[in-house]
Amino acid sequence: MKLQDLPSSSPTAVFDGHAALHAGFRWQVPAFFNLAEVCCRRWARSQPQAVAIRTEGLDGRLSLLRYCELQARANRLSNALRRLGVKRGDRVAVALPQRAETAVAHIAVAQLGAVSMPLSQLFGPEALAYRLQDGEVGVVLGDDSTLPALREARAECPALRTLIAVQAEALGEGEQALDLLLARESAEFTPVRTRADDGALLIYTSGTTGPPKGALIPHRALIGNLSGFVCSQNWLVDPASRVKLGPSGVPADAVFWSPADWAWTGGLMDALLPSLYFGVPIVAFAGRFSPERAFELMQRHRVTNSFLFPTALKAMMKAVPAPRERYKLKLRALMSAGEAVGDTVFHWCQQALGVTVNEMFGQTEVNYIVGNCSQGLGWPPRPGSMGRAYPGHRVAVIDDAGNECPRGTPGDVALHRLDVHGQPDPIVFLGYWRREAATQAKFTQANGQGWCRTGDSAVMDADGYLWYQGRSDDVFKAAGYRIGPSEVENCLVKHPAVANAAVVPKPDAERGALVKAYVVLALGFDGSAALVEALQQHVRGRLAPYEYPKEIEFIQALPMTTTGKVQRRVLRLQEEARAEQARLPGRDTAA
Incomplete structure (x- = not known):
């Protein structure tokens, strides 16, 4: 599948401006859809030797995982999980950092028809136990960075039957080594046929306000993410148009890297899965972030596309004010999200990195709905602005009653359940795991309009650009x-x-x-x-x-x-x- 074959309209319409892009855009969501098929299986068939993941170890060693290998290992794990009693709809926790096995696990769980629950390596036993209990998880994958905390948390999780250990030296009761487990299984697996509305991921909110809640994300949400991904990455094209295009319609030299944790929506849905969707190699590095190491990774892997959150960019700006004097960078597109970038960092990216940072806004429940696209596509970024609604998303600023605020008036950023053509927006989550009241509170019905509130306050200007004010309860x-x-x-x-x-x-x-x-x-x-x-x-x-x-x-x-x-x-x-x-x-x- 090439870039122009996205489940949406052709990108050629973008040059008519932002309004024309929205008017001509149509979501194409099939009834049956599985993220494992589009992120791996199709590439394993059409370009099996293409590199999916470039892993750099803490010792600097590089290993490559090709699509044929990714699919074979995912097939073995799907068979193993089935043998361990995992059924369609069951939750399987993936407590792994940026490493090849993380991708293997998510592909394996998805094609089994089960639900992946990503968990950060930064979580302690209490945080892990809360999520494992709440999600009623029976199987969890962990490595040396998470195993100690998982073992401690397990005492509070009676439903947790099996802990699959990645490269663990010693195993305890109810634990199995991943390599030995896979060695016993077949590399052939027939994927479960899932509907686009079936749950694929259970991602817990970051807890900026109140206890974390599990947001159930459907397979179709990946489709809903794509317009935001390609816009934030400037359509993944080479601005000089001199680079040969690969099988997916993007430059053959494209490489993606982000320090964003693959257990977070920003790392999983905004980096790993869309990179695999477009067949773009993604760099995996599980070490701690540092500004100098970030520049070294980008130089060594010739990274062309990246996602760097504002705290990372601020640290990089302070530590290395003139990076291109020290590093040879190939960066072509840069997205940022999580907090407001601000005009100081915005101008530094332009002057010091040579790219215009595309701010993006979204959240676990409705990811990638607002942002910028810096290369002649109708809405150039404005320093400090979150941007405008991405194609296919109807976004407004609403008041407490659910009415749209006049331009220039602060309110709650909200996403309509339907796009401008009256079709369901595929990015909207299914609801909070077993929290019906919280799910109902997330949506507002006013004057026949169904809005999903984000809980973030902003002002929309006369041109439709959003200006972040903070979390609604931070203002x-x-x-x-x-x-x-x-x-x-x-x-x-x-x-x-x-x-x-x-x-x-x-x-x-x-x-x-x-x-x-x-x-x-x-x-x-x-x-x-x-x-x-x-x-x-x-x-x-x-x-x-x-x-x-x-x-x-x-x-x-x-x-x-x-x-x-x-x-x-x-x-x-x-x-x-x-x-x-x-x-x-x-x-x-x-x-």
Whole structure:
């Protein structure tokens, strides 16, 4: 299948502009669809020797996994899982980092008709036990990075029958070695015929607000992701049009890499699976992220396309201000998501990396719905903007009652269940796992319109560009003024002393709340009263007077979710707890 054979309209329409692109776009969702077929099996038939995954070990060694090998190993694992009692619809947890076995596992589970549950290697025993219990998981795959925590969590998970260990030295009761398991199975497997609406993935929300919930993602969601993927990656074409095209219609030299965890929607649905869908080799590296290593990986693997979240880009900008003076980069397209990039990082990407970063917005439940496309496709990025609705997605800013807000008025970003042609949007999730009330609360019916709320606040301008304000519960009022934290944070990061920042309300008896900033300092800077004053003046001179932080606290690291998002809720609750403590009898409230 080539790029022009997407289950949608031809990309030739994009040059008529954003509105024309939406008008001419049609989703093509077959009744029966399985992500394992389009991400692996078809390539194993048509180009078996093509490289699917390039794995770089911590020792620097490189190994290649070709589509024929990926399919054979997935077939063996499907047979093994069936023998272990996994049936259609059962949940199989994949607690693995970026490595070939992660892709093998997801392909194997999908073609078995079961549901994959990706789990991050960063999760501790308590986080793992919560998800394994909630998802009623019977089988889980782990490696040396997750096995200790899985073993500890297992005591709280009576339904968990089998732990499949990847390259483990010693096995315990109820554990099986993956290599030995696969060696006993056939490399032939007849895939289960799944409907496009069948569940494929159970991905738990990052927990920025409240306990994580399992979002059940159907096979069709991969189709819904494709318009956003190709737009965020500038249609995956070579701007100079000098590179030979491969079998999928993309440049033969295309290579994708992202540090995004493959257990997160951003790593799995925005990097691994769409790369496999287009037959683009993806680099797997399970080591810790560092700015220098990121540049080294991009240079060594001649990476052309990437997804780098804002926290990574900020770290890279501070550590290596002029990367092209040190590294030979082949980067052609760059997408970012998770937080607002901000104009400082935006301009650095243009000047230092030589690419215009395409911001994207989405979430686990409705991924890849808003973003930018920087190469002549009708809506050039605007610094600081989330972008506009991707083809096939009807997006609006709505109020509490579910009515569309006037342009320029803040509200909740929402996705309509139907596209502009009245057809179901394939990207919409099936619902929260066994949480009917939460699922119903996610959707709003108003004036006959069915909206799926994202919980993120934004403003839509006259041209349809969205400007992020923060999580709906992150936006707060101080002295009667509405404060969107991302604008203040972006302004702080422009100062050379600031590596990262988070802005939250601090309870105040007179004003209701004060603007408080938690600041992570860049290397070479020390926190001081003079620096606090300098940062306050820096913001005061660039934003509205009421937006500058009345208080600044220096901190070693911001609390983050496993998906790279700042957990402002943690800091907000900390401020509320401090305020409550200060009100206790016997406390010197003036201190």
